Amino acid sequence: MENKSIIIIGAGIAGLSAGCYGQMNNYQTHIFEMHNMPGGLCTSWKRQGYTIDGCLAWLVGSTPGSDFYRIWEELGAIQGRRIIDHEEYMRFENAHGKTFIIYTNIDRLEQHMLELAPEDKEVIKEFTKGVRDCTRIEMPIEKAPEVYGPIDGIKLLFKMFPFMPVLKKWSKISIQDFAARFKNPLLREAFPLIWLPEFPILSLLMTLAWMHKKTAGYPLGGSLEFSRSIERRYLNMGGEVHYNSRVIKILVENNRAVGIRLEDGSEHRADYIVSAADGHATIFDLLDDKYTNEKIRGYYDNLPIFSPLIHIALGVNRSFEEMPHSVAGLSFPLDEPITIAGKEWRRLGVHIYNFDPTLAKVGKTVVKVMFPSDYTYWKSLREDLDRYKAEKEQIADQVVALLDRRFPGLAAQVEMHDIATPVTFHRYTGNWQGTFEGWMITPDTWNLRMSKTLLGLDNFYMVGQWVEPGGGLPPAAFSGRNLTQILCKRDKRPFVTTVPQN
Ligand SMILES: Cc1cc2nc3c(=O)[nH]c(=O)nc-3n(C[C@H](O)[C@H](O)[C@H](O)COP(=O)(O)OP(=O)(O)OC[C@H]3O[C@@H](n4cnc5c(N)ncnc54)[C@H](O)[C@@H]3O)c2cc1C
Structure with missing residues (x-):
């Protein structure tokens, strides 16, 4: 019997995982990714000699002994990788000079x-x-x-x-x-x-x-390197990734998903179509809102999402060796409140990447500040590109000045700044409202389970953070793994996994 084929939309961790497990189970898989590289949100980028990490603070399953670790091994993501387990999660300073250290x-x-x-x-x-x-x-x-x-x-x-x-x-x-x-x-x-x-x-x-x-450490080398190792595993098993290939439609015949259409007009067909891309765009645009029921509409109308971020990275000619290595850095109070993108803030949280020498030259460090922000604010601002750019620059100046008060001399040591807004996150990953992790969990939704299928549409599945509330890398990875188990059961074949050697 000929092996069945799968088209996967998106080469984030969920899409790469679906591809890897598909290949392990003798499906012919093709991933179509709109960007020119793998990883989706799990990425890093270079600016003026600094590598800015856009994701990983901690990786659940980073050491042997847990089921999560086994999945990272199967995906070839963890073998040979040095993991750092910080002694501190973060430091919290108050206005009266007291510090609360959240030890791990x-x-x-x-x-x-x-x-x-x-x-x-x-x-x-x-x-x-x-x-x-x-x-x-x-x-x-x-x-x-x-x-x-x-x-x-x-x-x-x-x-x-x-x-x-x-x-x-x-x-x-x-x-x-x-x-x-x-x-x-x-x-x-x-x-x-x-x-x-x-x-x-x-x-x-x-x-x-x-x-x-010590099973939620930081993989040295950062997020893009991590994603690339899963991409390598996928390619080594014969999978194919098509970059710069934005999917604009999922082709449906008689309520069966049969293929995809790309922006360049080309059409591609397969036995199963899997979207590992943004949930909102998949349901409302790629499928023209034809398979949305009340339940699904209710999710998108009512459920909270992780707030989008303004992501400010600075390359600083300073070692920060006096600062402890920590997962989430330092939070300190401001002398006076500041307004960033229309919202008032009374403290600043700063991540100091002084623990990863692969991200900057000796003696230099990347530091990062993030503020939750409103997508619509940035979307309308970007209609006037000059104003949008000016606001980003102003925020960078504000942040540098505030950090300079806490770390005297810093302003003169800043060699690089890079600002991503919720619109940047949306442009590069397609995520709805520019969110960084999909559905947020609350005491009301922590146990919510979402279906990977849409009622009335056969041969179509969804994986990734839009069907795994709470998001994050482990759910993205096991989402692709679980999907392959569903397909194997449907096709009456055993589900198998393998672990590559170094
Ligand atoms: C600042 C930050 C810090 C984080 N920290 C952590 C952490 O410490 N630990 C952790 O576990 N998680 C963390 N996360 C969350 C984690 O990165 C995400 O939950 C996870 O990567 C989501 O993976 P995904 O594959 O579901 O989705 P995505 O990464 O969004 O992948 C979707 C892919 O689909 C592609 N795509 C979209 N539309 C199309 C289309 N039409 N055609 C073709 N391709 C398309 C996108 O380009 C993208 O590559 C963090 C995220 C951010 C931004």
């Missing part, structure tokens, strides 16, 4: 928090117990839920049963609601800003648990 080792974090806020002993102990409880949780990702049989369901229940009280308790509380329990002003102020305030605190506990176990 939970015992050290607990001790530090108790020293800072003995009056909050009970809440601190409850929090650190939550992290310790989460260190025992292993997400069941080996088998796609869509191919579960009754026995799998029972096995899952047994595996997850001991953790149900932990998951239930912590998924219902947002970070900001938990923060309100602290009496200590520093902890009360810091907690909502460690991550997004509306996130369920479970996601913070899980992340700190992974970091404590």
Whole structure:
């Protein structure tokens, strides 16, 4: 029997993963990517001798022993890669000269928090117990839920049963609601800003648990290098990527997806069509809104997405050796509030890439500041390119001046600046509203599962962050893996995986 073919739209991590697992299972796969390189959001770019990393702060599954690690091995992404596990997640300074250090080792974090806020002993102990409880949780990702049989369901229940009280308790509380329990002003102020305030605190506990176990490290070399290693794995298995190939239509005949049309007018056909591209564009543009039902429309009308970002990177002729290596850097208060893109800010968060020597020459460092911002603000501003550019320059100047106050002498050491706005993210990756991670999870949506298919359309599937709420690299990777399990089941063939050697 001839091997079936798959067309995949998008060479982000989800598309590359779908391609890799398709090749492992003897499908003939072709990826069509609008950009000239792989990675999608998982990317880096060079400016004046500096490499700006646009993604990876931590990679869940970075060390052997977890199911996630196995997936990165199958994708050839982790072999031979040096991983850095930072001792600090971030530092939070307040206006009274006090510093809260979020250590990644939970015992050290607990001790530090108790020293800072003995009056909050009970809440601190409850929090650190939550992290310790989460260190025992292993997400069941080996088998796609869509191919579960009754026995799998029972096995899952047994595996997850001991953790149900932990998951239930912590998924219902947002970070900001938990923060309100602290009496200590520093902890009360810091907690909502460690991550997004509306996130369920479970996601913070899980992340700190992974970091404590040293399985959410930073892969040295950064994001594009990481994506390229998966691209290499894909090409080595005979997969084909077509770059500079924007898909403008998914071809449908008798409610069956049969192919795609590219911007240049060419049409390409396959047995299955998989979109690993933006969900909104796929459903409403590439498929002309013909397979949207109330449920799906409801997602796009009502669910929150991760706020788009203004992403400011500076190349600084300075080593920052006095600063600790950390996942999310430093947050410090401003003497006076500033307004950035119409929004007021009272503090600045800065990521200092002093831990990755591959990103800048010796003695030089990339530093990054990001602000959540509104897509429509930037979209309308960009209609006047001069004003758009001027606003970007003004923001860069503001940020440099603020950093100069915290790090005296910095302004004179800045050799490069690069500003990406929500519109930049949209232009380069197609992501709706320029979001950086798709659907945001909240205590109301943390358990939301989305279908990879659209009702009434056969031979069509979606993978990636628009069908895996919460987004991130591991979900993008297992989304492509799960899809291949679904196809193998449909085609009555066993699902196989392989691990390449170095
Ligand atoms: C600043 C930042 C920091 C992050 N930090 C982390 C982190 O530390 N850890 C983590 O796990 N995750 C992190 N993420 C999130 C992570 O990068 C994403 O969730 C993940 O990469 C999404 O992968 P994807 O394949 O689903 O989508 P995408 O990366 O968006 O890939 C979609 C691909 O489809 C292509 N495409 C779109 N439309 C078309 C079309 N019409 N025709 C052809 N091609 C098309 C795009 O060009 C793109 O290559 C971060 C993201 C950002 C921006």
